[in-house]
Amino acid sequence: PRYIWLSRHGESQYNLEGKIGGDADLSERGMQYARKLKDMVSKYVPNHEKFEVWTSTLRRTQQTAQFLPNPKKQWKALDELDAGSCDGLTYQEIAEQFPDDFAARDENKFEYRYRGGESYRDVVQRLEPIIMELENQENVLVITHQAVLRCIYAYFMNSPQEKSPWMSIPLHTLIRLEPRADGTIVTRIKANI
Numbered sequence: 001p002r003y004i005w006l007s008r009h010g011e012s013q014y015n016l017e018g019k020i021g022g023d024a025d026l027s028e029r030g031m032q033y034a035r036k037l038k039d040m041v042s043k044y045v046p047n048h049e050k051f052e053v054w055t056s057t058l059r060r061t062q063q064t065a066q067f068l069p070n071p072k073k074q075w076k077a078l079d080e081l082d083a084g085s086c087d088g089l090t091y092q093e094i095a096e097q098f099p100d101d102f103a104a105r106d107e108n109k110f111e112y113r114y115r116g117g118e119s120y121r122d123v124v125q126r127l128e129p130i131i132m133e134l135e136n137q138e139n140v141l142v143i144t145h146q147a148v149l150r151c152i153y154a155y156f157m158n159s160p161q162e163k164s165p166w167m168s169i170p171l172h173t174l175i176r177l178e179p180r181a182d183g184t185i186v187t188r189i190k191a192n193i
């Protein structure tokens with residue numbers, strides 16, 4: 001069978017502080033996940049030495065991939081949804097500093113585009129070449145970000161793209177997708193750290 005393996009980066013310093021965006025390093029716990037991911041890959045991924053690991057250009061995904069000996073590819077198109085003016089803020093701060101934007105996003109999370117940034121629809125669009133590459137790949141592990149993974153996941157699950165913002169992609173979980181003619185089979189392996 002053909003599998004696509006997905007993972008969020010390990011917990012970052014920003015995740016701990018509740019901030020969005022940025023280019024933070026992994027937290028202590030995030031580093032533990034990076035180490036554990038290497039073990040999980042050896043244990044659960046058949047022929048793991050043969051496949052590529054794809055990351056974004058941001059530090060937290062590369063740090064998560066650092067213990068894997070696989071060939072790596074960095075894609076700008078895998079960077080997290082750009083929060084524009086809200087980059088580096090907590091949701092509380094966004095609600096205080098940009099109340100209209102906060103409400104507009106709540107109203108339509110798929111279409112809402114951050115000032116100077118992106119919407120989920122924008123992310124779906126810039127992921128098109130990645131999805132095409134994924135459709136051509138045998139086996140690959142993609143280590144990227146929550147919003148990006150929600151869009152990739154919705155695509156393979158055949159969910160309407162408008163539902164992307166609500167896909168559940170927890171931290172510290174390796175997701176295996178097995179795309180088949182009759183639908184995609186999902187297996188989730190938790191790191192328990």
Ligand code: G3H
Nearest residue numbers: 020021080081083146147
């Ligand atoms: O900003 C990046 C987050 O990973 C996306 O979370 O779309 O639920 O705000 P959110």
